[in-house]
Amino acid sequence: MHRYLVSAIALALASASFTVAAQPPSVSTAVQTTTQLPRNVRPVHYALEVVPHASSLTFDGKVAITLDVLEPTATITLNAVDIAFASARLAGAGVEASGIVPRILVDTQEQTATFIFDAPLATGRYVLAMDYRGKIGTQANGLFAIDYENRAGKQRALYTQFENSDARKFVPSWDEPNHKATFDLTATVPSAQMAVSNMPVTQTTELGDGTKRVRFAQSPRMSTYLLFFGLGDFERATLQAGDTEVGVIAQTGSVAQAQFALESSRDVLREYNDYFGVPYPLPKLDNIGSPGRSQFFGAMENWGAIYTFEYVLLLDPTIATQADRENVFSVAAHEIAHQWFGDLVTMSWWDDLWLNEGFASWLAGRTTEKLHPEWNTAVAAVDVRERAMRRDAVVTTHPVVQHVETVDQASQAFDSITYSKGEAVIRMLEGYVGAEAWRDGVRRYIKANAYGNTVSDDLWREVEAAAGKPVTAIAHDFTLQPGVPMIRVESARCEGDTTTLVLKQGEFTKDRPDKVPLRWRVPVIAQAIGSDSPVRAVISEGEGTMSLPGCAPVLVNAGQSGYYRTLYAPEQRAAIRDRFTQLRAVDQLGLMGDTWSLGLVELQPASDYLDLVRATPVDADPQIWGSVAGRLGELDDFYRDDATQQAAFRAFAIGQLAPVLARIGWDARPGEAGPVANLRNTLITALGALGDADVIAQARRRHAAADRDPAALPAALRTTVLGVVAQHADAATWEQLHAQAKVEKTPLVKDNLYALLSSTRDVALARRALALSLTDEPGATNSAAMIRTVSNQHPDLAFDFAVAHREQVDGMIDSASTSRFYPILATNSLDPAMVGKVRAYAQAHIVESSRRVSETAVANILYRVGVRERVLPVVSAWLSRRGSAARGDIAERAR
Structure with a gap:
């Protein structure tokens, strides 16, 4: 999944400010974890009661937190945002029966509430109880409302979205992944509505006033960001997968459209029970569909209660495509993988987020290939690698295991390095150690760390033990340093029916041609074209050789499991191009990806890619x-x-x-x-x-x-x-589509129509779409999507508009996304002046520690300008020569 920052306004009985000194995070190690909260208190259990007031967008909460004081302290500090405390009381051993009433100090910048006692508490177990009131938002973070209209009329549903740091908006808590605890949740809700959480309902009590009290079973020990609560006019369908009840929940009248998602979830759960060697531990697994959208995520892996936007859950029979069907399966497979890799075993801190996301992405791809071979999705692994390398080759890249200090930095960690590079590196390492050894290592890792927290080295240790190969050193090269290795094939010489490759390792970069390359230990697979016998080697110390039988042209990175670019000498490129049709599809795609990217940075002619297209x-x-x-x-x-x-x-x-x-x-x-x-x-x-x-x-x-x-x-x-x-719409056509959008009663179709209104190439109509986005008409979560869609065709127009209306636009995106949303609008610009605009926006509105996305946008704009100025003339010259040759061919044939 994806996620964010928090805008902090917390109300308390006291008005003083209390700042907690943060302990600096570090790159993952096996012995040190990173926390932003003091370590002297640890939560054990949360007994939580909530009463949502959907009409007023507020809720009342009560929580009794069982906690252990690990060393004497006069303060207890936890996370809280947008929380107004009414009372608090501490009970426990050595405390008088009436309890202790602490003073409460809130620090909005640190997003904490500190409970201060007159004397230090002794070590031991206590219960900290508090009553409070919170806010229900209109964007997808914290507890939020989604308004939609269907054939039954206007509806409002409530959902929660807590990753990375928004559980603190719902319950005062130790809102960090390595502070795991159990949860009891009770909710008082309208009698006619369905409430859902991570665990099954154990008791429902009608209160006689149109409301009911719903109690859910106690959760397993888990991180706060995995807690879920939903409420609305829902219906549910179920299937059984072994001991687990698998369900889909959606707005009333639409659950039939989730039948494919339901069957897929059952099939995936069975597959994962076998793969992990540890059965799914909860009694039920629901997938809850929601109208609307977020600009930064499509689904979230809450344990036992996956939250998914309808566009990646439902298959509406009026608009569904084969691609939609594949996407529904892939998203379900990704989120269900998290039930083990992320939920059962969780990274200790956001530095190792890739342990969740890269692994879930890889396993979803593997499982899609296995359960739906007819889709031929194995080739898509090349596209995953290409997504990662596009981001990894610019100056603002970062290691897979990254340094995270703030909530906003954690939010920005959900990017293509974490997901796509993480997935690509796992695929490469699995290919290096073998699929069975990799699976055995994963099983060892899950069993050893169930219900706990880990860092990356915990995984490498188990895989290395299972494989008997030195995995850790290679894994460190690809996860602890940024960038894309490049293997240069310096020569390919055939003597005595043996071809010897001389390889040199450099670094592929889009914007630093003079950069001194980093060093990686690179697992390389090479194969002579026409042969079924690949040869493997690890290129270390920057160079190496490989010997292959025969004298056929050799393809490096055969099978495309390696995370590196391959640059051939001109004569080798020509030989491979002439045998292009003999390559497997995955290798054709990989060769084209390298040729395209290397051409755009002038390491080989950009026209080489067009030659492959013609071939x-x-x-x-x-x-x-x-x-x-x-x-x-x-x-x-x-x-x-x-x-x-x-x-x-x-x-x-x-x-x-x-x-x-x-x-x-x-x-x-x-x-x-x-x-x-x-x-x-x-x-x-x-x-x-x-x-x-x-x-x-x-x-x-x-x-x-x-x-x-x-x-x-x-x-x-x-x-x-x-x-x-x-x-290509004119004004009349655009108005026709607009009229359809206004009267459409299916939220999924309606959302799609508003996106289409924003895709016009006509500048005047694009301006009308932008103006429409500021109204209530599209729906609270569609407005930002409309601006983003306009930016695909008109990046400069969209960026200038959003900045000019920043106060309104800020209300259309979740509070953690402002440091990302605006710069991303400008990414496709070809105007050098946009660089100054993005940087000016960042300096005015983004704290310095959170400017990675804005600087990445700048890097991409400069790269695009360079491509236009230096590479397009090469392409145009090739087109001109080809045009002249084609005219000559026609004349010759005419004679």
Whole structure:
């Protein structure tokens, strides 16, 4: 999952400020954990009662915290935000029956409440009880409300979202991952509504005033950020997976659309029970669907009560696609993996967040490949690696195991380094030690640390013991230092039917060509094209050699499990290009990824990528063409301000993609493979964006005919076709889509329509979408999404608008996201002046320790400007030469 910072206004009986000295965090070790709170008190159990008042967006809370005082202290400090304390009392051994009433001091900046006693408390066990009032928000953090409208009318549902540091908005607590405790939750709620939490309901008592008291079973020992509470007009469907009741919960009338998610959750849970060797320990596992969205996460792994936005849980029959189906499965597999890796065993501090997220991402990919081989998702591992390397190759990157001190820094840790690089490194290490040894190491790790907290070295120790290989040193190279290794193939010489590769390790960077490269121990797999016998080696000390039988061209990083770029000498590149069609799809995709990225930083001609595109047969793996479509779209965007050169490039790009669409057609065929269905939507979207007149006309025709001919706009094409129509909309068409959005009664479809309104290329209509985002009409969680969508086409316009209306926009995003939301809007800019604007915004509104995202936006803008200035001329020259050659070929054929 993803997460944030907190805006802190806490009310207390006392007005003084008390600051807690923070202990500095460190890179993960096996013996030291990092905490921001004093370590002299530790929670054991929370007995929590809440009474939500949805109409007034407030709630009343009572909590009795059983705690251990580990050394004598006159103060107890815990986390609290937006909490107004009414009373507090301490009971325990050595305390008189009436208890002790402490003074309460709140520090809003540190997000703490400190309970001060007249005399030091002796070591021992106590109960700290307090009554308080809290706030219900309208964005997805803390306890929050989602307003939506369906066919039954206007509705309001409540949910919680606590990762990384927002449980403190719901219950005063030790809101840090290594302060685990058990939880008893009781809620007083409207009788007609369903309440849900991590554990099953054990008792329901009607109170006779239209409300009921619902008591949930005690939770296992867990971190505060995994606590969940939901309330609304819900319905639930269930299946059984062994001893576990698996459920989906959604707004009344829509739970049938979660049937695929329910069946997938059951199948994934069975698979994970076997993989981990430790059965899922809770009696039930629910997945709770919510209308709306967040800009920074789609689902959250609360133990036994996964929270998921509807767009990645429900399959609405009017708009669902094959890609939606795959996404529902992947998200469920990711979040269920967390039930072990994150929930049962939790990182000690946010420095090791990747232990949660990288592992869950990797296991979700592995499980999707195993349970749905027909989707051919193994190739997608290359896309994961590419996402990570895009972020990891700029100056603002950071290690996988990172240094986190503040709430905001923890929020920013949920990025592609944590997720995608973490996943890619795990895939590489599994390939190095072997799948069985890796699984055995994971099983040892889970059994040894159940209900506890760990650091990365705890995992390496168990994998190394299971594999009998020196994993830790390699793992440290890839997780404790940032950056992307680059393997240069200095030479490939064949003598006596043996090819010897001379390899040199450097570093791939997008913005520091003169950087002194770091050193990694790199597991390398090389394979002669046409051979079934890969050769393995670890390249250390910056160089090495490999010997392979035969004299065929050699592909380095065969199978693409390695986290590194490969740069070949020109003659080797040419030899591999000439055998391109003989490569496996995963290697074709990997080679194209390296060629693309190395070309954009001028380590080889950028036109080499276009040569590979031309070498790609029309019937290549659908995911190859999907990747090509995306990259051609990226190049097209670089030509944004040069209509003449853009027209020449578009002619080439359309010439490559249109025959592929013609081959698969606009309409699905019986028994069609999932990747083909996905490619159809990708190509229609890409060709529409490239201005293909035939595709735009076809989309408009189908849209116009939809009311009288349902077959013109089948569900699998609806969103894609509307996307092309919206992108090229005139004012009348835009208003037509706007009218549909206003009357739509299905929240999932309604949200989609407001996103489409924001995707227009027309600047005047984009401004209308931005203005609309500031109104109540789209819904509280859609407004920020509309601004973000506008930024895809008009980054400068979206950024300037958001900054100009910052006071309003701040209310549309969760309080921890302001340091990320605004800079991200500018990332796709090609205007050098935007660098100054982003930095000025950061200096004015983001504390210095939280400027990583803004500086990353700056780095990407500078990189894009450099590509436009230095690389596009190479591409344009290639297009010009190709155009002249093509005209000569036509003339020759005419003679």
